[in-house]
Amino acid sequence: QLQLQESGPGLVKPSETLSLTCTVSGGSIRSNYYWGWIRQPPGKGLEYIGSVYYSGSTYYNPSLKRRVTILVDTSKNQFSLRLSSVTAADTAVYYCARLDVDTAMVTSDIWGQGTLVTVSP
Amino acid sequence: QSALTQPASVSGSPGQSITISCTGTSNDIGRYNFVSWYQQHPGKAPKLMIKDVTNRPSGVSNRFSGSKSGNTASLTISGLQAEDEADYYCNSYTSTFTVVFGGGTKLTVL
Numbered sequence: 246q247l248q249l250q251e252s253g254p255g256l257v258k259p260s261e262t263l264s265l266t267c268t269v270s271g272g273s274i275r276s277n278y279y280w281g282w283i284r285q286p287p288g289k290g291l292e293y294i295g296s297v298y299y300s301g302s303t304y305y306n307p308s309l310k311r312r313v314t315i316l317v318d319t320s321k322n323q324f325s326l327r328l329s330s331v332t333a334a335d336t337a338v339y340y341c342a343r344l345d346v347d348t349a350m351v352t353s354d355i356w357g358q359g360t361l362v363t364v365s366p
Numbered sequence: 367q368s369a370l371t372q373p374a375s376v377s378g379s380p381g382q383s384i385t386i387s388c389t390g391t392s393n394d395i396g397r398y399n400f401v402s403w404y405q406q407h408p409g410k411a412p413k414l415m416i417k418d419v420t421n422r423p424s425g426v427s428n429r430f431s432g433s434k435s436g437n438t439a440s441l442t443i444s445g446l447q448a449e450d451e452a453d454y455y456c457n458s459y460t461s462t463f464t465v466v467f468g469g470g471t472k473l474t475v476l
Contacts, residue, residue, distance in 0.1 A: 290369070290470045291404070291412065291455055307464060340411055350465040351400045351457055354423060356411035 247272040249341050249357035257335075257364050263328040267341030267357060274317065275299045279349040280324045282315065284337040285359075292337075296349050297324055304349050331364045338362075370395070370456055370468035377474040383444040386471045388456035389437060394466055396437040400459035403432055403441045406470075407452045415454075416441060443473075451475040 253265035267280065274280060281296030295305040297315045305313050314327040328335060338359040345352035371389040378384040388395070388403075395401055401419045404412035414423055416432035419439060429444045439458070443450055456468040 291457070291467045293457075293465045293467070304463075307462070345417070348400050348459045348465070351459050352402050352414065352417045353404075353412070354414045354417075356413075359411050 247343065247355055249343065249355060251339060251341050251357045251360040253360065253362070255361060255363060257331055257362060258366055259332055259364055260330055263326070263331050263335060263362055263364075265326045265339055265341075265360065265362070267324050267326075269322045269324075274322045274324065275319055277346050279304070279344040279346060280317065281342050281344045281350065281353070282326045283340045283342055283353065285340070286334075286337045293350050294326065294328075294339075296344050298346075298349070333364050336362065336364045368466070370458060370466055372454075372456060372468035372471045374469075375472045375474065377476055378443075378446045379476045380446055380448065382446050383442060384446060384473065386441045386443075386454050386456075386473070388439045388441070388458075388468045390439075390458055390466070391437055393461040394437075394458040395434060395439050397461055398459045399434070401432070401434060401439045402457050403430075403439075404455045404457075405450075405452045406455065412455065446475055448475050 279296040282294040295315045297303045297317045312329045317324040340359045341357040342353035343355040399419045403416040406412045419434045420432045454471045
């Protein structure tokens, strides 16, 4: 069945750029779904970051839009997240997920296991 | 966009029913039927339990049901089981074309 797996550095320095990749296995990223990123600071709730369609169409959380870029690589069946100018407030578990196409951001039926990214000097 | 309001905690005994509320505004829950509910066990990824206010994805127990009245959505769990103990989050589409989450509710099975 379809599986998602996040990968990337677990430690990022303040002011630098956080980069994560999500690999889709067991199915094609070229399907009628959006592919997105959701994060969860330790002990806190969920926050939508953004999502991308295989065509490259994107949606971003307005509060993060200035710092976020989400790209898709259909040849590798992957999509990626770049978050620039990070601070300690960006420390969180980052999940990649598959999202229903109706809104591209509400219904996530398949999730990766999540990866903790810590922002620290 | 303010977060949706959920009770911080609810509890119930095995076999009982509990309801978790999720209160928004006329610009999110009150306007759209795009409300989802997620269950999250400690250290695990969230799991989709309800989509589009009332729809249960394949594989989710029929003990879980969703509803909406006005600006408030609700998740009801009937026949409470120990394995239901988890955090629950709601979310909704909004009139500013984004999504807002609730702060989460910790369910304790006594």
